[in-house]
Amino acid sequence: MTTLSDSANSQASQDGSPADQSGSQAMIEAHDLSKFYGNFAATRNVSFSIKQGEVAAFLGPNGAGKSTTMKLLTGYLAPSTGYASIAGHNMASDRIAGAKHLGYLPENGPLYPDMSAHSLLTFFGNARGISGRRLEERMESVIGTCNLASVIRKPIGKLSKGFRQRVGMAQALLHDPDVLILDEPTAGLDPNQIREVRKMIRELGEKKTILLSTHILQEVQAMCNRVVFINEGRMVFDGTPAELTRQQPDLDHRFHELTGAEAIL
Incomplete structure (x- = not known):
């Protein structure tokens, strides 16, 4: 299993930015992102990078901090600490340039x-x-x-x-855009509509870098080659779907083990 500390150790470069082991450009980067509302931490020290051509699932139960992190990544919200980059552009200081590379579909479009x-x-x-x-x-x-x-x-x-x-x-x-960030793109759809949206995302993933949030485990198996797991505002896993299920083949039990919540099957 790839844990947060394992991921951070393997990806951190000498300058503190996520390293790219394969040579592909990191298109979505979170650097120690935190968002505080008074004493409440919606997210805390979230760090990961999504490389060019990856389709990544941002997985977690409701209230885990997925939407908040996505808003931080897109520049919609300003982080309390840390920063986000899209296609190499800091979304706090260079948001317009970053937005040219970004397509964002919030939960309520x-x-x-x-x-x-x-x-x-x-x-x-x-x-x-x-x-x-x-x-x-x-x-x-x-x-x-x-x-x-x-x-x-x-x-x-x-x-x-x-x-x-x-x-x-x-x-x-x-x-x-080169990058798509999609917040629960199949939420509220019927089964036929879900299949159509998944098919569209798979086709888009052949040319674009995609991060999509979900708490539906089939989304991971149907569309994604990377999983970033968040729970209570903190990252608990970053790796491939195969790594996620290596120790626990039943993905629903693995979800419950990492978050204490039940997944939607």
Whole structure:
């Protein structure tokens, strides 16, 4: 099993940054990230790096600190201590440059129910400085990737949860980022919709670096080649799914062993 201390020892380079043993660039980096609200620590000293081309599951029970850590990674929240980097850009001091490489889908995506999906994508494209033929090309690409053609002119408020999730994914992909951070992308979807989203993420993972949070163990087995485990705001595991299950083949029992919580099967 790879523990937090094992991971830190193997990844820490001489300058304190996560080392890259394979030569691939580290695209997502957390350096001793902590977030305090008074005496409450939402996260404490979280450190890990996700390399180019990896699809990593950020695993943990509800309330473990997954969403808070993701907000710190994206620059949405300022850390109390430590810092986050996206594609080598410090998200505190160089956030705009980092955001050009980042697509972020929060748990409750930034959707305006009175807008059509087409209008929303146009709005976000313009906000990101994309216009003209380039915007048309990118919209055509994400509409195809997210299978939105049948609802593209409908008001978002009239769409099913599954289609709203696809619209949220489309806006995160619109500027063709290198890195995707997805907060529980299958939450609230029915089984057919979950299969479609998982398939889409697997396809995106062939070209992009992805970190997705979940407390559903099948997400790990279906999509990911890396697992970062967090519980009560602290990292408790960082390694591959095979390493996670090496000592305990039953992943649900392994989840319970690490967190004391029951996973969603």
